[in-house]
């Protein structure tokens with residue numbers, strides 16, 4: 232039953248998969264979300280808890296999603312239909328994944344569009360065209376938002392239409408090294424500026440007194456979003472994996488890459504904030520809390536670039552917004568691939584047609600959001616803060632109690648002969664059956680409680 236779906240796309244190499252999945256994981260969540268959370272949650276204390284969340288909850292779940300995907304060679308709906316013996320509840324979980332994908336993609340496009348328009352804002356600012364600079368920086372201008380969101384959709388479409396190997400993998404192989412180079416150049420430069428050392432110490436010296444339950448929940452939520460878990464991206468990417476690839480090893484690389492990039496983003500953004508402070512830009516309120524938490528990258532950072540002035544300020548700002556745009560693009564690609572693979576597998580639609588249908592659907596929702604930007608908060612709460620942990624919980628329960636970890640282990644064994652010799656074989660089932668569901672249920676309950684009351 233499973234073998235008739237083998238002739239779908241496939242990653243051409245192990246590295247190809249790791250780069251594509253890391254591209255999905257590395258996104259605005261790493262470069263914008265993570266440093267903002269670190270700065271307002273006690274620096275390295277958050278970093279440590281985040282590290283634990285990534286490896287104790289994120290990694291086992293990533294292995295689970297990849298195993299489901301590779302075993303069935305299908306999209307999230309098809310995977311859960313086949314393994315769940317067409318039971319309605321599991322089909323619903325699959326549809327929920329695809330639905331979260333479409334909705335997260337729709338508002339992520341608008342935010343990614345803002346990032347791209349800030350690149351133009353900086354060009355306009357440094358070429359002293361203040362009228363245009365104001366236009367590009369206005370995040371409430373519906374028409375401008377829609378225009379940039381559509382540009383982002385077109386960029387994503389142009390890659391996804393090429394398929395798994397020639398589109399997604401090739402783009403990841405090009406973008407990820409470029410991304411890392413830009414990031415390292417920016418960090419090296421930031422370290423030479425006055426004020427950066429204060430930022431580094433604020434980042435790396437932990438304030439353990441700030442660890443409380445809300446910090447742990449923020450870290451867990453951040454890990455979910457950042458690792459692209461709970462909505463079937465990894466089921467889909469797993470479905471393109473070759474049987475001889477070692478899933479736990481690949482998942483460990485992706486988790487480590489995502490964590491390392493978040494760590495590096497902290498090394499870039501937090502010192503930058505303190506450099507801005509040194510230059511007279513206000514970043515903290517009277518109580519030491521972070522001002523403009525949500526709009527940090529659009530408020531504090533451009534001001535800093537402007538205060539640096541000249542060629543340096545210009546180059547820094549362009550590289551920074553290019554970095555953010557590239558990170559966003561590899562994530563939108565993966566979000567897009569989920570509903571596309573659903574249409575291809577379940578409705579026998581060709582890739583080109585599937586891409587165009589999803590582009591149309593996402594385009595309509597993104598344009599609507601562009602004109603009503605306050606919808607972003609609402610959608611982020613429903614589909615990201617609640618949707619992803621809910622999806623993750625369902626997937627871990629499904630694998631742990633229905634498909635069962637013994638069967639998943641047979642799939643994992645395919646690319647990992649020595650699986651019985653290590654601790655993985657003992658620990659992973661415990662994490663999937665008990666620890667992940669328990670911790671995820673806790674975040675869900677707290678998130679729902681905080682949202683409603």
Ligand code: PHE
Pocket residue numbers: 255256257258259260261335456457458459460462464562563565566
């Ligand atoms: N992981 C991406 C980021 O950090 C966002 C994302 C979430 C992508 C869910 C795919 C699925 O920005």
